[in-house]
Amino acid sequence: MKLMNLRDTLNAAALVGAMVVTTTALAAPAVQSVTLPQRIAAAELKRMLLDLPGMFEIVDVRPPAPYADFSLPGSINASIADVIANPAYLKGVVPLIIVDRDGSLAMAVGGILSQKTRRSIRVLYGGLEAYWSDSAALLPPVVPAPASVHSVKPAASVPANARPAAPASAPAGRETPTKKSAGC
Helix, strand or coil: CHHHHHHHHHHHHHHHHHHHHHHHHHHCCCCCCCCCCEEECHHHHHHHHHHCCCCCEEEECCCHHHHHHCCCCCEEECCHHHHHHCHHHCCCCCCEEEECCCCHHHHHHHHHHHHHCCCCEEEECCHHHHHHHHHHHHCCCCCCCCCCCCCCCCCCCCCCCCCCCCCCCCCCCCCCCCCCCCCC
């Protein structure tokens, strides 16, 4: 009888111990922290380019051809694989700003880098498309130059074999800026 009571007591203690361990494991799940890059608006990046030059690094992850067509002042062009694999992008005291055509690839690259480093990683929200759209909105409206009044001169005699003169070009005025391609 004592042996049975002892066995029942041990089984009950084991059951209680298992319940405590299970409850503890369920009550305190492992905490995972996911660090994401900060998004930066086009207007804020423009202000930073004007007010704080040299206080950040800009990496453009577009292919070389669109980068050669246009790039932000002070930016460098690098492939996505290079940015992810090169430890030089993980080190630095100034924020690293990643840009691309529409912001999607830059956000993915920024997310990967944010997991690897404590450096401030920022991504241009909307990419260079948003940067250019915002730039066009900030330009003053173009007012056409007033047409000058030409006086009519009497026709001079023109030799038969002479070619007509090329039409005079319009007065040089401010033209509407053309939008540049932001990437691929």
